[in-house]
Amino acid sequence: MGKGKLHPWEEPYVIGGWDKKEYEKLKKDNPSYTDEFELVELIKPASGDDEIFAKVRRISDKKIFEIGLSWLECTDSENENYQLIDDYSVWHTNY
Numbered sequence: 410m411g412k413g414k415l416h417p418w419e420e421p422y423v424i425g426g427w428d429k430k431e432y433e434k435l436k437k438d439n440p441s442y443t444d445e446f447e448l449v450e451l452i453k454p455a456s457g458d459d460e461i462f463a464k465v466r467r468i469s470d471k472k473i474f475e476i477g478l479s480w481l482e483c484t485d486s487e488n489e490n491y492q493l494i495d496d497y498s499v500w501h502t503n504y
Contacts, residue, residue: 414480414498415442440467440474446481448490449473460501477501 415423418439422432436443446465452475454461460477467474479501483491 414482416440416476416480440465440476440480444469445484446474448481451478461497 416439418435419432419441421427422429422435423442440446445468447468449464449466452462452464460479462475463478463481464473464475465481466472478494479498481494482498483494485491
């Protein structure tokens with residue numbers, strides 16, 4: 410399907426120059442913008458939540474994560490979901 414965008418937990422490591430070894434260790438148990446994912450399913454939003462969550466499988470180790478759909482980027486422009494995911498991400502960020 411695609412890859413993740415830079416997650417808030419990663420910012421200090423990627424932008425702030427925090428410990429690279431610690432970052433590599435944390436990436437084993439957390440979704441990262443460097444990972445590629447396969448969409449497993451969409452999760453019904455909780456009442457009052459402004460984000461749609463998705464269950465995704467990391468391609469490299471098959472680990473499952475639940476992350477906001479706006480944190481995903483469809484990398485295959487030929488995929489039927491490409492425009493939908495891109496539009497949702499833009500909408501969520503701006504509204």
